Amino acid sequence: MAQKNYAGHTIDVNDEGYFTDSTQWNREVAAAVAKDEGIELTDKHLAILEFLRSRHSSGDALSIRSINKSGIVDVKEFYALFPGAPLKKATKIAGIPKPSSCI
């Protein structure tokens, strides 16, 4: 298993860079992962990350539509906050597995 150093913490990651243990996550680590992805975290970002983590821990599937329903941001803002591949980037920064949903 690969390991990466983020903000002084050693994190177990898979070969795509996703956390294999989501309990190793904290906000400092998130900021460092985000920096690697070219994103400066704001409160809006953090609110989404917390939302994704709570969805993940309750076992709900993640989809772009669930972000829309979260009440934190709409889809357009989500794409603006995590440019490129938003759900993949956001889950990586949130320290949870890559989403397996097609929507």
Place this chain on the structure above:
Amino acid sequence: MTNSGDSPLKKVCIICAKGTIEDVYAALVMTNGAVMEGIEAKLFFTFFGLDAITKSQMKSLKTATVGNPALRMPGNLPFPTLLGALPGVEAGVSAMMKREMDKLDIPPVDEFMDMITAGGGEIYACKLAMDMFKLKKEDLCDHVKGVLTIGEFYEMAGGSNTQIIFT
């Protein structure tokens, strides 16, 4: 699983020519999936596919209950073609399809198109088919960015690592 390594897909141009629930959703899922991956996506509706972007039709797409051998009743029982021809059966089956899709968090057509366009995906209509069905631009939903000829469509489909997909 192998992946495309250092030459990933950059753009997809997807064509939908049929107006059943499953044909339209196949195109929408593929387009939205591309947008989610950061792949440039253009979705082009032609012929009966135009129903998906026609304001008066887009909320009432149907699944064919006649001439659809893969259609089965709950419990995997066969679905006789003659049953599919009865009034109301097509509407009932279509409502059931939509209910099942909603359970999987698959949005209705208009909301799906909101998501696609919010992410930068583009939706177009075919000029020739619109002329044929006597449709005008104002008959189409606001998600439609433009009405194209096939030549204009090909102009958009240029660039390396682009795929044209006919669903």
